Amino acid sequence: MGRMPWRAAALLCAAALLSACSASPTRVTLLPDRSGAVGAVMVGNTHGQVGLDEAYGRAEADVASAPKRMQTGSREAFETRHRGLLDAQPEPPVSFVLNFLFDSMQLTPESRQMLPTVLDTVRRRLPTEVTVFGYADSAGAADYNLRLSADRARAVAALLRGIDPELPVQLDWFGDRSPLVPTAPGVPEPRNRRAEILIL
Structure with a gap:
């Protein structure tokens, strides 16, 4: 009776060793x-x-x-x-940057020309998830820039939801805190007036 646990342990060790040795x-x-x-x-x-x-x-x-x-x-x-x-791999994420006119939610002419490509990319990837990040330059006060960047993100999200009202769009905005081109406070910079779109 006293030998059974030892034999059981020996068998378990042997099985584990054989399993390890035969593993791919x-x-x-x-x-x-x-x-x-x-x-x-x-x-x-x-x-x-x-x-x-x-x-x-x-x-x-x-x-x-x-x-x-x-x-x-x-x-x-x-x-x-x-x-x-x-x-079976998913396509890699795609991102776009749309720029805005000064103190506005209106896209620049160049960014308006990009819209068909952005919308077509979203359509092609449905179902997908999209994140829109809004930004402003530092020309205005910080709290105003934060509101403006939020409005820009919402405006782009509305354009995207025109494709599919159920499209999951996450929004985030940063005001003038994450400039593409660093500037001193109060300096207008067209490249910082933007929305970045990340399409998964």
């Missing part, structure tokens, strides 16, 4: 970002580590030994092997 190794592939830039990554465990710093560089690791670098792959081979996973 972890494989890591370093991918470039969408612009083609490549970073670096360290793959490590208690037995050691190996670095990857080239596109489609590969490493393999398991619980019993140090990670090892494998032959560098190719984009074509990676995409063929992982086509289902790649096709």
Whole structure:
């Protein structure tokens, strides 16, 4: 009777060891970002580590030994092997900047010309989520600029909801606190009179 717990423990240890030894190794592939830039990554465990710093560089690791670098792959081979996973990825977020006339919620002529592209992007991505950030330059008082930036964000949201009244649009506004172009207080700057639209 006293030996049963020991035997049970031994069987459990053996099962865990067999499970660990038979587990599939972890494989890591370093991918470039969408612009083609490549970073670096360290793959490590208690037995050691190996670095990857080239596109489609590969490493393999398991619980019993140090990670090892494998032959560098190719984009074509990676995409063929992982086509289902790649096709399931969401599109990357898209952002637009619309500018406003001085002390106004009216868009500049250049930004009005961008509107069809913005609206078409939202339509194409439905269902989607959109965030609109409103800003002002520092020409007015801080509290006035905050209200103006809120009104600008709401005006752009209203344009977007013209596509779909149920479109989820989050709003945020910053007044003159987050300028695209830093200026002294009281200085008008056309590039700071803006709304930024983030489309997920």
